[in-house]
Amino acid sequence: MKTVLVVDDAAFMRLSIKNMLQGTDYQVVAEAENGKEAIEKYLEHKPDIVTMDITMPVMTGIEAVRELVKKDPNAKVIMLSAMGQEQMVKDAILSGARSFIVKPFKQEILLKTFSQFI
Amino acid sequence: MGKELLEDMEEFEEDTQKDKYLTFKVDEESYGIGIGIVTEIIGIQPITQVPELPEYIRGIINLRGKIIPVMDVRMRFKRPIREYSDRTCVIVIEVRDMSVGLIVDSVSDVLNIPEEEVVPPPEIQRNSNKYVNAIGKVGKSIVLLLDCNRLLKDEDYLMMKELENKEE
Amino acid sequence: MSEMFSNTSMLEMYIFETTQLIGQLENMMLEVEKKNSYDEGCVNEIFRLMHTIKGSSSMMLFNSIAHLAHSIEDLFYFIREQKPLTIDNSTLCDLVLEGIDFIKVELEKIKNGSEPDADADYLINRIKEFLLFIKGGTPNLKEIIRPEKNKKQQYYIAPDVKQETEEVNYFFANIKFQKGCEMENIRAYTVINNLKDISEELINFPEDIIEDEKAEYIRENGFDIYIKSKSSKEDILDLINKTIFLENLTFKEIEEKEAKEIFRKPEKIILEKEIKIPKLESTDEKAEEKQSTPNHVAQNVISVSVTKLDQLMDLVGEMVIAEAMVTQNPDLKDLELENFHKSARQLRKITNELQDIVMSIRMVPLSTTFLKMHRIVRDISKKQGKEVELQLIGEETEVDKNIIEHIGDPLMHLIRNAVDHGIEDGDIRETKGKNKAGKIILEAKNAGSDVLIIIKDDGKGLNRDKLIEKGLEKNLINKPIEELTDKEVYNLIFHPGFSTKENVTEFSGRGVGMDVVVKNLEAIGGSIHVDSIEDKGTTITLKIPLTLAIIDGMNVRVGEARYTIPLMNVRESFRPVKEQLISDPDGNEMIMLRGNCYPIYRLHEFYDVKTNIKNPMEGILVMVDQTEKSSCILVDELLGQQPVVVKALPNFIKNTKNIKGIGGCTLLGDGSISLILDVNGIEYGE
Numbered sequence: 002m003k004t005v006l007v008v009d010d011a012a013f014m015r016l017s018i019k020n021m022l023q024g025t026d027y028q029v030v031a032e033a034e035n036g037k038e039a040i041e042k043y044l045e046h047k048p049d050i051v052t053m054d055i056t057m058p059v060m061t062g063i064e065a066v067r068e069l070v071k072k073d074p075n076a077k078v079i080m081l082s083a084m085g086q087e088q089m090v091k092d093a094i095l096s097g098a099r100s101f102i103v104k105p106f107k108q109e110i111l112l113k114t115f116s117q118f119i
Numbered sequence: 120m121g122k123e124l125l126e127d128m129e130e131f132e133e134d135t136q137k138d139k140y141l142t143f144k145v146d147e148e149s150y151g152i153g154i155g156i157v158t159e160i161i162g163i164q165p166i167t168q169v170p171e172l173p174e175y176i177r178g179i180i181n182l183r184g185k186i187i188p189v190m191d192v193r194m195r196f197k198r199p200i201r202e203y204s205d206r207t208c209v210i211v212i213e214v215r216d217m218s219v220g221l222i223v224d225s226v227s228d229v230l231n232i233p234e235e236e237v238v239p240p241p242e243i244q245r246n247s248n249k250y251v252n253a254i255g256k257v258g259k260s261i262v263l264l265l266d267c268n269r270l271l272k273d274e275d276y277l278m279m280k281e282l283e284n285k286e287e
Numbered sequence: 288m289s290e291m292f293s294n295t296s297m298l299e300m301y302i303f304e305t306t307q308l309i310g311q312l313e314n315m316m317l318e319v320e321k322k323n324s325y326d327e328g329c330v331n332e333i334f335r336l337m338h339t340i341k342g343s344s345s346m347m348l349f350n351s352i353a354h355l356a357h358s359i360e361d362l363f364y365f366i367r368e369q370k371p372l373t374i375d376n377s378t379l380c381d382l383v384l385e386g387i388d389f390i391k392v393e394l395e396k397i398k399n400g401s402e403p404d405a406d407a408d409y410l411i412n413r414i415k416e417f418l419l420f421i422k423g424g425t426p427n428l429k430e431i432i433r434p435e436k437n438k439k440q441q442y443y444i445a446p447d448v449k450q451e452t453e454e455v456n457y458f459f460a461n462i463k464f465q466k467g468c469e470m471e472n473i474r475a476y477t478v479i480n481n482l483k484d485i486s487e488e489l490i491n492f493p494e495d496i497i498e499d500e501k502a503e504y505i506r507e508n509g510f511d512i513y514i515k516s517k518s519s520k521e522d523i524l525d526l527i528n529k530t531i532f533l534e535n536l537t538f539k540e541i542e543e544k545e546a547k548e549i550f551r552k553p554e555k556i557i558l559e560k561e562i563k564i565p566k567l568e569s570t571d572e573k574a575e576e577k578q579s580t581p582n583h584v585a586q587n588v589i590s591v592s593v594t595k596l597d598q599l600m601d602l603v604g605e606m607v608i609a610e611a612m613v614t615q616n617p618d619l620k621d622l623e624l625e626n627f628h629k630s631a632r633q634l635r636k637i638t639n640e641l642q643d644i645v646m647s648i649r650m651v652p653l654s655t656t657f658l659k660m661h662r663i664v665r666d667i668s669k670k671q672g673k674e675v676e677l678q679l680i681g682e683e684t685e686v687d688k689n690i691i692e693h694i695g696d697p698l699m700h701l702i703r704n705a706v707d708h709g710i711e712d713g714d715i716r717e718t719k720g721k722n723k724a725g726k727i728i729l730e731a732k733n734a735g736s737d738v739l740i741i742i743k744d745d746g747k748g749l750n751r752d753k754l755i756e757k758g759l760e761k762n763l764i765n766k767p768i769e770e771l772t773d774k775e776v777y778n779l780i781f782h783p784g785f786s787t788k789e790n791v792t793e794f795s796g797r798g799v800g801m802d803v804v805v806k807n808l809e810a811i812g813g814s815i816h817v818d819s820i821e822d823k824g825t826t827i828t829l830k831i832p833l834t835l836a837i838i839d840g841m842n843v844r845v846g847e848a849r850y851t852i853p854l855m856n857v858r859e860s861f862r863p864v865k866e867q868l869i870s871d872p873d874g875n876e877m878i879m880l881r882g883n884c885y886p887i888y889r890l891h892e893f894y895d896v897k898t899n900i901k902n903p904m905e906g907i908l909v910m911v912d913q914t915e916k917s918s919c920i921l922v923d924e925l926l927g928q929q930p931v932v933v934k935a936l937p938n939f940i941k942n943t944k945n946i947k948g949i950g951g952c953t954l955l956g957d958g959s960i961s962l963i964l965d966v967n968g969i970e971y972g973e
Contacts, residue, residue: 010335012590013297013304013343020297056338083342087470091497100477100531103469105345110531117481117529167960168848169936170894171946179937179952181960186952188937217939271939 003119004030006046008039008065009054009081014104018052021108027115036060040068043076049119051078052111053098055089063093070097077118081106138233140255141210142262143223145193150223151230151255151262156212160226163207180209180220187211189220195250195270214267221270230257237264301347302398303590308336309394310655313387317661320380325366333383334363340390349397352390355407358414359386371421382414384662455487455517457546460527461537463509468532471505472497478530479512485522488515488550509535513549593688596649603645604837604932610638611956646837650685653731653740656695657682660702660729667706674713674724675706684731686738690831693811694740697804701742701827702727704800709746709825719822721745737813740829749819751776777817781805809914809967838933840953842926842961843909845890846898849961850922851931851953856966858910858917860925863903878908878919885910888969889921893948898923911966920969931955933963 005027007015019029031046033039036053037060043051051069055062062080069076080093080101090101100114140151141160161182166189168178175194179186189209194200201224209220232255240251240263252266315333319325341356359382366374389410393403462478464471476497479489490513493501504510516523524538541549614631657679668675686694710716710725717723728743751773758764758779764771781801808815813831832838832855839854867878868887876887887908891898900906900923908919931953935941950965 011304011339011343013300014346016297016300017343017346056335058335083338084469087473087499090470090473094473094477094480095497099481101470101473102531104342105348113529113531117526117531165959167952167962168896169940169946169949169962170896172940172944176940176943179940179960181954181958186934186937186954186960188939217942218937219939 003027003050003115004046004048005115006031006033006039006042006048006051008033008036008042008051008057008062010034010057011054014054014081018111021111025112027112036062036065036068039065040072043069044072049077050115051076052102053078053080053093055080055082055086055093063089063096066093066098067096079114079118138231139229140232140262140264141229142227143192143208143210144225144227145196145223146198149227149260149262150192150251151232151264152210152212152221152267153264154229156214156267157210158213158218159211161209161211161220162205163203163209163222177222182211182220185218187218187220189222190271191222192270193222193224212267214271217271219271230255230262232257232262232264298347298397299592301343302394305340305343305390306394308340309387309390310658312336313384313662314658316380316383316387317665320376320665323376325374327367330363330367334360334367337363349393349403351403351405351407352393355386355389355411355414358411358418359383362414362418365418365422369422374421378417382410382417385410386414455515456520457541457543457550458514458516458520458523459537459539459541460512460514461509461535462512462527462530462533463535464506465532465534466506470502472499472502474530474532475501475505475510478527482512482514482516482523482526485518485526486514486516489513490549509537513541513546515546515550591648596688599645600649603642604934607638607642607932608954608956610634612958615956617957642837646687647685649688651688651691652683652685653691653694653738654679654682656691656698657729657731659695660698663699663702664706664727667703668710668725671707672712673706673710675710676724676726677702678726678728680728680730681732682729684733684738686831690811693807694829694831697807697829698729698740698742700800700804701829702729705742705744705746705825709744709748711747734830737830737832740831741826742829743824743826745824748821748823748825749777749780749817750821754779774818777819780817781815805914837930838963839928840931840961840963841909841928842931842955843890843907843922843924844926845894845900845923846896848894848896849926849955849959850890851961851963852909852911852920852966853950853963854928856911856913858912860907860909862906863908865904868903876903878903880910885917885919886970887919887921888971890969891921891923893969911969913967913970918966918969920964920966929956931961931963 003026005018005022007018007029009015009018015032019032022029027050030048031042033042035057039051039053039060053062053065057065060068066078066080069078074097076097078093078098080090080098081104082090082093082101083104094101099118102110102114137153137155139154141154141157142149142151144150164180164182166178166180169176169188172178175191177189177191177194179188191200203222206225207222208226209222210226211218211220213219236256237253238256240254250265250270251263252269253264255262255264312333315329319329337356337360341353341360344350344353344356362379365371386407389405389407393405396403396405462475464474468474475491479491479496482489492511493504495501496505496510514523520540527533527536527538614635619627660679661677664675664677667673705727706725710727711719713723716725726745728741730739730741730743732739732741754776755764755768755771758776761782763779763782781804805815808829808831811831813829816828816830817825818828819825840851841854841857841860843850843852863878867880868876869879869884870876876889877884878887887903890896891900903921906921906923907925908921909925910917910919933951934953935951936946936949940946946968948965948968949962950968951963953961953963955961
């Protein structure tokens, strides 16, 4: 069972992802609403992989990825972005995110992306 | 008596519930209802009357905090009422989201009546036949299988009410 | 357990969250409109809210909502980035509020299980036009300059290059993505990035693959990677095949000799251990500072499904009854049980506390409902060209969730009335010596086990003569005019069908409103009261119970049956004497009390209950307040007052007949059932 940390300020999105992973080999062990919380939860749970929304209050996804990778260079963070956020996705990847998924997305894409890393 | 019966019922597996009927007596006749809708069987309890309801709906009882309406099956079949004794049972059924207790003279066994032994009812329109939708053969005797939906819904009564409303 | 993750809960979550966000958004827009300015935090917040709504709506395939949200998001993105100096604030607010309304309507459709099928194209076009307009009108429009990045990563070399003692393989791969997957440059970059872990060296073509300009090329031709790795062909192939949106892969092993040629480019090697992070927009930092806008839901609050709450309430209610059945069990009567009673008291204390807390969980502040009123005041006053200020007091006052649902509509109607009919036009107000802007105060405060909601306006008030005139017209007056108290005159407005002609506008309807307000209130056991001074204003007071689930009841007995009369309806109870009892020519029984005459209803007759008490002088008369009058109900005896948990009559009975005068039932301490009376149903005829 691989563990997942879901980071998104929208409860709906977090639930969507949890839903998609229900019954798969991936288990959501923690959730966070902003970048700051994401780092705390990451250090607490040491998940195998992280999904991270780009636009969030308090600390954006990009900042969070940078901090996270600083603390754990092996952190596997997948950015979730909306259409038209190319620049931010780029920044995120350059900051250490491993891959990205564009919303809206289906379960298949999520699982396939995960399988690339864990 | 009811409790033992329930325990027996619990031993049956789900998919065999289809042909199982709980049988009970009103006067000399045996009636049966599908085991699937029976939630429990209890002894007769103090009934709180609720006004303005048809006579056969005797009122409501307190079942461990849940309020359940009870219907006297004899009266439903338009038979003269009998006094309740300690043999009188209440069969609690659940139909379409409603819980109702059926007051019967006594409860008999749970019988297995396979499909082959079930035939449609005769054409005679006696009072109780309205609610019988099939006849089950068990050895030499017969069990009248009840349609609980019709038992609970009184089309006559509703129709009457509508007529009353129109006249007002 | 799996129900938690069914589609229904997704939908519920979507509806819940989006409704909340829309609410926040609306409040923010109204503030902005009032202040006529935008601060950065505000703009950012609006952008973020729209962005979130866009995201979840597109996940749920609610495309109109998603597209609309997108267009508003674009609009605010521009405002955030460019900070245009002048914007037509009024139009902007109108557009956004229109968008909010559209989404509200669609959400209603979704809530009701229908399709959100409305078309937002017209509105979206207007928003886009507005954006173009402000783009054109903004001086010094500059290209948004993307921050410079210090990334120079064409070649990657593993940090510790050591002497190759192990077997090394060389491969070539050309990867092509599926058409339409977008951001091919970034995707290509991630593929290469991810191969790093199992490669010694990588060379890619085109170079600078993450640059935007490369996307087109990669779309057409795919991109090439030369891989030097200790891993096996299978392992590498495996990894590459996992690429998302992979359309075509050309993969082959290459000869060492050939490879050495390709990999021998020392002067171009740049080793980057640290990637410089591009300077991000300052607005993000600002958003960090302005963490909690006033509308932000506090972090230590969770949302709970109402069904679960109801179940909890039911269980606690039953526990209270069960506790009573234990501690007041007839088996224990007359027994000396000192220790038992002590423990029973402790149990009772805990049970009561538990009940209090559970009740309080269901309590919800009136603020959400009150805040909605701002929008209504704004809309009507704008449309009618009046200036009206709405002041809220005590909106933190809490009531049971069930009640909140029934308060919204009546309140809206009353506020509408106040703005529409109460507040005069600005000029008229000035001639009267009032402020040009009208003022409406909406206040909530606790009063014992009730909550008072007061709507007070400083408008033109009610005209006694006009009301009387109308009352006479409709035959509502059955007293000499001079004897009518002001209160009675004002209360005429609550009669169905009552409405003076000027009252009918598109907002307030044809007198259909007021009596519906009254009915809604009565449905929750509330009442309404109006007072007014001509030319000074009108005050309407609503009195609503704190909660529906538990009421204070007066238990009574008739024969063997038990009934509970809600205490809020009970005025007094007494044993009558002969001199007070009278009957009229038709045989209706009445009682004279302090100069007033009240009808008597014999409960045993009303419900055909067997009892020995047929003479009122042997029983007790309970005087109850009904909607329009008071009556006396004859019962055998009073059993005492206590709070009771209201339980609905079983569905089976409700489906069979709507029993007049019975509003539910409850379980008494000894396990018996008591029927709760709905006093308004106790009357003959009709």
